[in-house]
Amino acid sequence: KRVAILISGGGSNMVALVNSMIGDHPARPVVVISNDPNAGGLAKARDLGIATAFVDHREYPNDRNAFEEILHATLEGHNPDIVCLAGFMRILTEGFTARYEGRMLNIHPSLLPKYKGLHTHARALEAGDPEHGCSVHEVTAALDDGPVLGQARIAVEQNDTPETLASRLLPLEHELYPAVLRRFANGDRTPVRLPIMRSIP
């Protein structure tokens, strides 16, 4: 399976995904595309030997459809079977997501269906939740709303801040997303619940 990964920033989840697709893995990364030409993740992808591209959304300030047409054309140039959104911060219209129905994934830093949208860590703290976490879900028309394919949980500590929560969660994202992608690429939609038994190194 050919996997395209969309990023907006540092791309740490992209790096984890790329590094997981080795050996007998059913998928291979074919391109990393960013909406920001300055995204740090583009350099990381190049260092990993992955083709990169960018479609600067700022060039289409009043035309989301034009941005998405270029993004779609850029994606299709690499003929992906699966598209992974990884720290991708643009909202995609139904017109776009419909083209990737059933083969687009996203990682969201909350225990969906809780806290769709932004500022998830602050909202979990605000609510006094004892647990927080991240979710990988299939992308559908509604934001952060598709079937959940995996979750990882952390306990919220007494003096946590949004930053400390995010930093404790990120390594779990890097475990969860590759675990979900491996199953998904094998056509297996059994939800992943971390911690999964890690293979003895």
Ligand code: GRF
């Ligand atoms: C992560 O918290 C991820 O959950 C969210 O974007 C943040 C940065 O991701 N979607 P990355 O380091 O760019 O992969």
